[in-house]
Structure formats: C-alpha cells, structure tokens
Amino acid sequence: xxxxxxxxxxxxxxxxxxxxxxxxxxxxxxxxxxxxxxxxxxxxxxxxxxxxxxxxxxxxxxxxxxxxxxxxxxxxxxxxxxxxxxxxxxxxxxxxxxxxxxxxxxxxxxxxxxxxxxxxxxxxxxxxxxxxxxxxxxxxxxxxxxxxxxxxxxxxxxxxxxxxxxxxxxxxxxxxxxxxxxxxxxxxxxxxxxxxxxxxxxxxxxxxxxxxxxxxxxxxxxxxxxxxxxxxxxxxxxxxxxxxxxxxxxxxxxxxxxxxxxxxxxxxxxxxxxxxxxxxxxxxxxxxxxxxxxxxxxxxxxxxxxxxxxxxxxxxxxxxxxxxxxxxxxxxxxxxxxxxxxxxxxxxxxxxxxxxxxxxxxxxxxxxxxxxxxxxxxxxxxxxxxxxxxxxxxxxxxxxxxxxxxxxxxxxxxxxxxxxxxxxxxxxxxxxxxxxxxxxxxxxxxxxxxxxxxxxxxxxxxxxxxxxxxxxxxxxxxxxxxxxxxxxxxxxxxxxxxxxxxxxxxxxxxxxxxxxxxxxxxxxxxxxxxxxxxx
Amino acid sequence: xxxxxxxxxxxxxxxxxxxxxxxxxxxxxxxxxxxxxxxxxxxxxxxxxxxxxxxxxxxxxxxxxxxxxxxxxxxxxxxxxxxxxxxxxxxxxxxxxxxxxxxxxxxxxxxxxxxxxxxxxxxxxxxxxxxxxxxxxxxxxxxxxxxxxxxxxxxxxxxxxxxxxxxxxxxxxxxxxxxxxxxxxxxxxxxxxxxxxxxxxxxxxxxxxxxxxxxxxxxxxxxxxxxxxxxxxxxxx
Numbered sequence: 078x079x080x081x082x083x084x085x086x087x088x089x090x091x092x093x094x095x096x097x098x099x100x101x102x103x104x105x106x107x108x109x110x111x112x113x114x115x116x117x118x119x120x121x122x123x124x125x126x127x128x129x130x131x132x133x134x135x136x137x138x139x140x141x142x143x144x145x146x147x148x149x150x151x152x153x154x155x156x157x158x159x160x161x162x163x164x165x166x167x168x169x170x171x172x173x174x175x176x177x178x179x180x181x182x183x184x185x186x187x188x189x190x191x192x193x194x195x196x197x198x199x200x201x202x203x204x205x206x207x208x209x210x211x212x213x214x215x216x217x218x219x220x221x222x223x224x225x226x227x228x229x230x231x232x233x234x235x236x237x238x239x240x241x242x243x244x245x246x247x248x249x250x251x252x253x254x255x256x257x258x259x260x261x262x263x264x265x266x267x268x269x270x271x272x273x274x275x276x277x278x279x280x281x282x283x284x285x286x287x288x289x290x291x292x293x294x295x296x297x298x299x300x301x302x303x304x305x306x307x308x309x310x311x312x313x314x315x316x317x318x319x320x321x322x323x324x325x326x327x328x329x330x331x332x333x334x335x336x337x338x339x340x341x342x343x344x345x346x347x348x349x350x351x352x353x354x355x356x357x358x359x360x361x362x363x364x365x366x367x368x369x370x371x372x373x374x375x376x377x378x379x380x381x382x383x384x385x386x387x388x389x390x391x392x393x394x395x396x397x398x399x400x401x402x403x404x405x406x407x408x409x410x411x412x413x414x415x416x417x418x419x420x421x422x423x424x425x426x427x428x429x430x431x432x433x434x435x436x437x438x439x440x441x442x443x444x445x446x447x448x449x450x451x452x453x454x455x456x457x458x459x460x461x462x463x464x465x466x467x468x469x470x471x472x473x474x475x476x477x478x479x480x481x482x483x484x485x486x487x488x489x490x491x492x493x494x495x496x497x498x499x500x501x502x503x504x505x506x507x508x509x510x511x512x513x514x515x516x517x518x519x520x521x522x523x524x525x526x527x528x529x530x531x532x533x534x535x536x537x538x539x540x541x542x543x544x545x546x547x548x549x550x551x552x553x554x555x556x557x558x559x560x561x562x563x564x565x566x567x568x569x570x571x572x573x574x575x576x577x578x579x580x581x582x583x584x585x586x587x588x589x590x591x592x593x594x595x596x597x598x599x600x601x602x603x604x605x606x607x608x609x610x611x612x
Numbered sequence: 613x614x615x616x617x618x619x620x621x622x623x624x625x626x627x628x629x630x631x632x633x634x635x636x637x638x639x640x641x642x643x644x645x646x647x648x649x650x651x652x653x654x655x656x657x658x659x660x661x662x663x664x665x666x667x668x669x670x671x672x673x674x675x676x677x678x679x680x681x682x683x684x685x686x687x688x689x690x691x692x693x694x695x696x697x698x699x700x701x702x703x704x705x706x707x708x709x710x711x712x713x714x715x716x717x718x719x720x721x722x723x724x725x726x727x728x729x730x731x732x733x734x735x736x737x738x739x740x741x742x743x744x745x746x747x748x749x750x751x752x753x754x755x756x757x758x759x760x761x762x763x764x765x766x767x768x769x770x771x772x773x774x775x776x777x778x779x780x781x782x783x784x785x786x787x788x789x790x791x792x793x794x795x796x797x798x799x800x801x802x803x804x805x806x807x808x809x810x811x812x813x814x815x816x817x818x819x820x821x822x823x824x825x826x827x828x829x830x831x832x833x834x835x836x837x838x839x840x841x842x843x844x845x846x847x848x849x
Contacts, residue, residue, distance in 0.1 A: 109838065203662035203670055217813040220847065224825040232841035240830040248826070251813045261714055261797025263766065263804060270805030281844040291771060294667050298774060299800070302793050306713055316658065338658050371663040407645050407692055411665045421849065487771050491746065492666060495690055605658070608651040 080405065080497030085506070088457055091429035092467050092504055099423055099431060100475060106434040112441045119444040119451070121509075122394050122544075127364050133589040134383055135527075141392040141516075142363040148380055149389075150590070151601025154320040155334055155343060157584035161323050164332065164347035168194040168312070169570040170563070171332055171348035173319045173378065176204025177293070177552065178535030179354035180300035181559025182566065183311050186352070189567035193311040194346060195304070196335050198318035198355075198373045198604065202301045205356055205371055205536065206555060209293025210414035210488060211277065212285040213556075214549035215250035218274060221282040223247040230550060233279040233438040234515075234543020237391070241522040242541035246550065249557040254286060257556070262299045263288055265485075275419040277548035278399075279438035285549045290414050290488045293552055317344075318377060318604050321583060322351065322385040322531070325576030330385060330530035332578075338604070347578070349570035350530050352562045353378045354555075357514035357536040360606040363395055366511040367410025377602035378537035382518040384586050387526045391516025391539040396546055399442035400424070401510025403457075403465030405496045410510045413489065415439075415548040417468060417505075420485060421476040424507070425467045426455035432466075440545040443509040450508065457506055465506035474501055513551065515542050524562035530569060534562035629695040646673055646688035646699060660703035664689045669775030672702045672745065685743045685777050705776035707787025710794070719802035721760025728791045731757050733784045740778035740788055746771050750778045750788050757791060765792060766799035 079086055107115065117123050129146035131139050141149065170186040172179045175197025183193045195201070216226040226247040231238045254272075258264065265273040265287045274283040288295035304311050319333040323345060332347040355378030359370025368374070383389055400413040418424070418435045424442075426432055426449050433445035450456030450464040457465050470489075474481050482501040483490055493500050516539035524532045535555040542550060590596065628639040631649060638653035647661060662670030671688035678696030688701065710727040717723050725732060731754070740750035748771060756764035769792035778788040816822070832840065 109842065199658075199662055200668075200670055203668050205663075207668045208663045208665050217807070217810045219809060219812070222825075223817065223822050224829055225844070227826065227829055228837075228841050228844060231837060232844075236834045236837055236841075244826055244830060248817060248822070251810060251817065254810060255814060258804075258806070258810075259715075259801060261800035263770065263796055263800040266805060266807065268805065270807045271809065272807050276847070276849065282847045289770065291667070294773065295770075298793060299797060302797060303714070305709065306711070308711075369665065371665075371668065372657075372661050406643060407648075408665075488667070491771075492690075605656070607656070608648075609654050609656040610652050611654070 079503060081503065082460065085457060088427045089503060091427070092425055092469055095425070095429035096469065096472060099425070100472060102431065104431045104434045107437060107441060112437070115444045115448060116440060119447045120440055121364050121366070121397055124364065128393065132593050132595055135386055136383070136389040139389050139392055142395065144361040144363050145358060145376055145392065147597040147599050148361065148376055148601040148603055149383060150595050150597050151380065151599040152590065153384065153583050153586065154336065154600055155583070157580040157587070159334060159343070159580060161345050161578040161580060164345045166194055167347045168192050169348065170350050170352060170566045171196070171346055172352045172354060173333060174354035174356060174535070175201040175313065175315070176354065176356055176535065176555065177206030177297055177300060178555035178559035179352065180304050181556050182352040182354055182534055182563035183304055184300065184307070185560045185563030186567040187307055187310045189564060191567040191570055194314065194348065195311060196314045196317045196319060196346065198316070198338065200315050201313050202297050203371055203373060204297065205374060206293045206297045206552065208369065208371060208412065209552050210290040210412060211416040211419065212287035212292045212549045213296070213552040214277065214280070214284045214547070215254045215286060215553065216247060216282065216284050217251045217254060217272065218282065218284065221284050223250070225282055226250065226284065229280050230547060231543065233547040234545050236543065238543035239540035245522045245561065246541055246553060246557050250553055253553065253556045253560070257296060257299065260299050260303050262295055265289065275416065276436055277415055277419055278436045278442055279547045285419060287416065290416055290486045296552055296556070318602070319381060320602065321580070322381050324385060324579055324582055326579050327576035328529060329573065329576065330528055331575065349573050350532065350566035352532045352534060352566050353382055353518065353537055354534045354559060354562070355537050359511045363511055366397065367401060368511040369398055369401060369410065369412040370511070372605065375603050375606060376514070377604065379517055380602045382526065382531060382533065385528055385531065385582055387528045387531060388519045389517065389539065390519045391544060394515040394544040395511065396439055396513035396515055397443040397509040398512035399439055399446055399509055400468055400507040402505065403463050403508040404459050404506040406461050407496065408492060409463055411492065412510070412512070413468060413505055413507050417470055417473070417486065417489065420473045420481070422468050422470045422472050425469055427457050428455065438545055438547060446509055459506070463508065465508040467504040468507045469504045470500040471502055471504065513546055515539065515544055515546055523565045524558050525565055530573065532562040532566045534558040629693065631693050632698045634700065635698070640693055642693065644693055646686070646691050646693055647671060649693045650688070660688060660701040666690045667773060669773035670703055672775040672777045674700045674702055685745055687745045687775070690745070702777060702780055705780045707776060707779040707790055709787065709790045712794070714797055714801060717798060719762055719798040724757060724760065724762065724795065727794065730784070730786055731791055734758060734786060735784050737783060739781040739783065743777040743781040745775060745777060746773060748772060753792060754786065754788060757795060762795050762798050763803055765795040769796065
C-alpha cells in the first residue's frame with residue numbers, strides 16, 4: 078500500500094515511465110556563470126529584504142538574516158554586576174557544546190594533560206552531528222589527493238574560503254579517519270578493508286566515507302563513549318547552556334556563566350581556556366524555512382563570542398539543503414541525505430523529467446529545485462500547500478542491485494516506512510530546507526580567535542567553507558577543528574596567567590545598545606525555540 | 613515558503629482528538645507527532661526532546677491506547693498521535709556502563725563477559741525487541757553477544773540510537789545499548805579490516821608529498837583558482 082494520495086501517485090506513474098530512459102541520461106552540469114545566475118535568481122541568500130546589517134560590535138555592518146540579527150543584537154541574560162568572584166567549578170579547559178566538535182576538543186585537550194569540563198544545553202550528543210547521515214570527506218584513495226580536495230572545497234565555496242583553514246581541513250582529513258577508526262568507529266568497507274567511498278555534490282573524486290546512513294550518529298556515539306571512558310579528567314554537565322563568556326582585566330576569556338536549564342540558576346565556571354563548539358542556528362527558521370537542525374540550534378555561540386569581542390564572517394550565507402522531506406507533513410524539513418543522490422537517484426519534476434545535474438554544489442542544487450517549483454511550476458503541491466519535486470530513489474537498486482537501499486540507507490527506509498512509503502519502490506518528495514550556517518566566528522587555522530583564551534570549532538565558526546559548504550565537510554570540520562581547538566586550548570591553559578575576572582564587556586555591550594537605540598526585545602542567547610502554543 | 617499553511621492553520625481544518633499526557637487529557641490535531649502534540653498542548657520541552665528527527669534517542673515514549681491491553685513504545689518525534697493515547701515520556705533511564713579504555717581491551721568474548729557479566733544473565737524473553745523504536749532485534753544481538761560473536765552483535769545493533777527503552781523493559785536488568793556500543797567499538801578498532809590506501813596516504817602526507825602543490829594552490833588568485841577548478845577531471849560514477 079502506498080502512503081501517497083492518489084493525485085501524487087499519478088505523477089509517480091510518470092516518474093516510473095521515464096526511469097529506464099533516465100538511467101542512461103546524464104543532465105549537464107552548470108558552468109560557473111550558470112551557477113551564479115541561478116543563485117542570484119532563486120537562492121534564499123539573495124533575498125535582500127530578509128537581511129539586516131548588524132548595528133554594533135566589532136563586525137558592525139556584517140549582513141545576516143533578520144532572525145539572526147535579532148539575537149545577535151539581543152540583551153544579555155546577566156548584568157555586569159553578576160558575581161564572578163566564586164566559581165562553582167575551576168578547570169583547565171571549558172568546552173561549551175556537546176556535539177562532535179566539543180567532544181573532539183575535550184578528548185584532545187585531555188590528551189595534552191588538561192582537566193576538562195564540558196557543558197551542553199541538552200544531553201551530551203544532542204547535536205547536529207548526530208543527525209548527519211551522508212558521510213565524511215577525506216582524500217585517501219590513490220586517484221585522489223588533499224590538493225584535489227582543496228580545489229573542490231574552494232570552488233564549492235565560490236572561491237571565498239580562507240585558504241589556511243581549507244588546507245587544515247583537507248590535510249588533517251585522512252588523519253581524522255584513522256583517529257576515528259582507532260576509536261572504534263565502523264566505516265563502510267569492502268572485505269579487504271578498502272573504504273567504500275561515493276561522490277557528494279561538488280566533489281571531483283569519490284571521497285565520501287560513510288557508516289550506512291548513520292555516519293554522524295556513529296561518530297557522535299563513538300566520541301561520546303570515549304569521553305565517558307575518560308571521566309577522571311573530563312566532567313560532562315548536561316542541561317547547562319552558556320549564557321555569557323567571562324573575561325578578565327587582561328582581555329582574555331576565563332570561563333563562562335552557565336544556566337541550569339531546569340532550575341534556571343546561573344553559575345560561573347572558571348577556566349584557563351574556553352572552546353566554543355555550540356553549532357549553528359537552524360532553529361531560528363530564517364525566512365520561515367523548516368530545518369533539519371536539532372532543537373537546540375539557536376546560534377548561541379555566535380551571540381556569546383561576538384559580545385566578547387570576536388569578529389564574525391560569512392553570516393550572509395546560509396545553507397539550504399536541496400533535499401528536505403516535503404511529504405508527509407509530519408516530517409517536512411527533515412533531512413533526506415545527499416547520499417541518496419550520491420548513489421544515483423535523480424531529482425525529477427512532476428512530469429518525470431530531469432531538470433538539474435543531481436550533484437551540483439548544495440546551494441546551486443537547492444536554487445534549481447526552487448526554480449523548478451516556483452518559476453516553472455513543475456513541482457508537486459501537497460494538500461498542505463508544500464511544494465516539492467521527486468527524488469527517484471528506486472533508481473538506486475537498478476544501478477547497484479536489489480537490497481542496496483536497505484543496506485545503505487536504513488535511516489531513510491525507517492523514516493519513510495513509518496508513513497507507509499517504501500523508498501525502494503516509490504520516490505520521495507523533497508524541497509530545500511534550512512540546514513547549515515556557512516559563516517560564524519572567525520578563527521585561525523589553530524582554532525584560536527582574536528580574543529585570547531577563546532577557541533572555536535565546528536558550525537559556530539566561519540571561513541573554512543566560504544559561502545557554501547560541500548557535503549561531508551561538516552563532519553570533517555568538527556573533528557579537524559575540534560581536535561585543533563582542544564590542543565590549542567590546552568596549550569594556552571598551560572602558559573596563561575590569571576587577571577581579575579570582569580564582565581566589563583557586558584557593561585560595554587549594554588552601553589552600545591543604548592547609545593544606538595537598539596532594543597530587539599530579545600534576551601539572547603534564546604537557548605530554545607518557542608514552539609509551545611499559548612492559551 | 614509562501615502559501616504553506618502553519619500547523620495551526622491546518623488544525624482548523626483537521627479533527628481534534630483526545631490524548632492523555634501523564635494522565636491529563638488534551639485535545640490535539642490528529643496529524644501531529646506526539647512531540648508536536650505536546651507543544652500544541654502548551655508544553656515547552658526541555659527533557660524528552662533532542663534532534664526531532666529520529667536519530668538522538670532523547671524522546672523515548674511508552675503508551676497505551678484506551679481499550680487496548682497492549683503496551684507500545686515509540687519516539688515522540690516520529691510517532692503520530694492516536695485517539696485515547698496515554699503517554700509516558702522516558703527521556704532518561706539508568707543503565708550501568710562499564711569503565712574501560714578501549715586501547716587496553718581485546719576483542720574477545722572473555723573481555724565482553726568480564727566488563728558486562730550481566731550479559732550472561734539475559735533471559736531471551738524479547739521484551740527489549742518489542743520495545744525498540746528502531747525495530748532492532750535486540751534479543752538476537754544479545755544472544756550473539758552471549759555466544760561471543762562480537763561482529764554479529766556490532767552489525768545487528770548498528771542502528772541503535774541508545775534511547776534506553778530496551779533497558780527500561782528488561783527483567784534481567786541489562787543495559788543492552790551500552791553492551792552493544794562496546795561490541796561495535798571493539799569491532800571497529802580490532803576486527804574490521806584496515807585500509808591499506810589510508811595508511812599509504814598518511815605516509816605520503818607525513819613525507820611532505822603534497823606540500824609544494826598545497827603551497828602553490830594557497831598562493832593562487834581567484835582567477836587562477838577558477839581555471840584550475842574548471843580544468844578538474846571528474847571521476848566517473
């Protein structure tokens with residue numbers, strides 16, 4: 078039985094009728110000029126009226142989505158008179174964020190001899206890392222190389238990436254794969270140990286390593302288990318998001334004020350170095366898009382690091398994943414992994430025709446889907462008014478053989494199977510969904526920032542991906558820069574000397590808000606999206 | 613996303629049905645997931661919510677349906693409400709986790725049993741399998757563990773999201789998901805075949821084989837980079 082209503086099934090018949098023909102057809106990839114034109118016409122980043130230039134702070138003038146600017150320009154939770162004389166914990170390295178970047182940082186800092194405290198908003202591991210399905214890039218096959226990976230990253234990012242960050246990403250990549258293997262991660266492999274690697278959007282070599290379609294979950298639970306194995310040195314405190322960084326009179330970061338999410342009590346944790354690894358902000362729902370992000374993705378780290386004086390960059394660019402689920406309503410916006418296209422499934426319109434090369438970089442692919450629905454009117458409109466095009470998953474088994482989907486995409490099979498849709502037999506309806514924050518806090522290759530004592534890792538940072546991230550480079554980024562941040566933070570902790578704790582930056586922020594007449598009515602970070610119905 | 617109705621706009625056209633959150637009745641739209649229904653009822657969730665996409669295991673839920681003797685389990689973010697559903701959230705369930713350092717272990721059955729002696733107390737009742745929201749055959753992977761078949765246990769438990777519902781139901785007081793991740797890590801580190809090509813690449817990087825090319829690329833201006841990018845050959849599918 079099909080989970081699709083009859084009118085959608087009619088279109089599915091058309092998709093089926095063209096499938097065998099399409100197996101032999103390759104839609105032409107766009108030139109760089111064509112890419113630019115479609116982005117300008119249809120990508121959400123080019124809707125100027127939905128952006129705002131931030132009005133205070135060291136990166137005054139930085140454009141960002143209005144919803145993000147509202148929290149960046151928000152009021153602090155605590156005043157400058159908050160008591161920072163009596164910390165409840167003193168540690169060498171404080172890691173803020175319990176996703177893949179935070180866990181990696183905690184492990185590497187501990188290996189350098191640091192005592193580590195990791196605080197996280199929800200549970201340890203409730204993070205976008207856990208949800209990443211498709212895989213992790215690393216140039217480790219003979220026909221590939223870190224320089225080829227470098228070119229793919231920088232072309233995908235529209236040549237705006239910071240070169241030193243890209244170099245760190247692609248050169249560390251094979252070492253990270255080895256590290257994860259040593260920690261017991263189960264990669265998809267051939268019987269002789271050869272990694273099974275696929276293409277992703279914008280890759281010129283197959284270098285996507287995977288763990289079925291639970292790649293991020295497998296990384297996260299492995300790192301989490303290893304952190305738990307080192308509990309003598311790494312203390313994890315859950316349900317305790319940071320609400321302010323604390324500095325000293327020398328201008329260095331020396332800890333953070335965290336909030337117990339359940340009692341709403343504020344506590345000061347003092348640390349010789351701080352790693353910010355709080356992830357992105359999809360739950361701010363830019364331009365009302367649904368999101369693939371986890372519940373706690375509210376851009377906290379951007380807010381906190383910026384108030385402490387760290388410059389921002391690239392926040393005028395957000396990533397909309399080309400293929401979010403568009404049907405059924407219960408799962409709209411959830412991720413349909415790019416691995417589905419990597420394995421050969423084509424996006425097709427309601428007539429069953431191809432309209433885009435399946436593996437363009439994500440921003441280009443997303444813009445093409447939006448054009449197909451909004452301009453050409455060749456998309457399906459569901460009963461709830463949600464547009465979408467077909468992602469022809471049954472092709473995968475025609476290419477790779479029966480049973481491939483169950484083996485390679487168990488999470489997707491489960492997700493759609495709950496709603497009586499068998500993705501081995503019927504296509505999925507998809508539409509772009511808010512996925513990733515390309516920009517964030519600027520960092521150097523060693524993960525340090527312009528603020529001494531503050532180190533950055535993962536989605537909260539900006540620069541490595543330029544204005545568009547490729548698939549498989551976020552799981553890579555969190556591990557590469559999480560490791561670098563942990564190492565650098567531990568080194569800083571060994572040589573720093575304490576000044577007097579101070580919240581002068583909070584006082585200055587409040588003064589600037591007042592002088593500029595700014596009041597967005599928001600206390601930031603907001604910590605959780607407001608989904609509770611009132612009344 | 614112009615033209616897309618919000619959840620609330622749709623609810624005006626959709627039937628409201630009674631559900632019971634910890635025994636208290638709320639009327640909610642019939643198309644919602646349990647999680648969205650709780651938010652519709654006015655709850656701001658802190659516990660029992662995480663990725664909202666079926667991957668993190670934060671929202672394990674037990675429920676009964678009025679008039680049906682059976683006990684059901686699901687993830688609140690993935691399960692659609694039904695009329696007369698009595699819900700209990702199980703966002704956390706304690707289970708013992710053995711202390712170990714993976715690098716000091718061996719991938720043997722003896723190792724598994726010494727860290728988790730309770731594994732051998734499994735009754736094989738299958739209550740875990742019935743509770744698993746991932747529809748994993750937990751009983752069988754535990755049986756594989758009891759036979760010392762670490763590879764099988766690792767493979768069969770691979771899609772585990774560690775929500776803890778299995779442990780909540782276990783009369784033998786097992787912490788199945790903790791035993792399973794140990795099996796997977798033992799397999800990944802000690803039993804999975806290693807990649808020769810990965811080891812070779814690490815050697816090449818250590819020997820500085822790519823340093824010159826990388827320096828050159830970093831020094832190129834945008835136009836030169838664009839030419840290189842366009843000239844890339846694409847490995848066929």
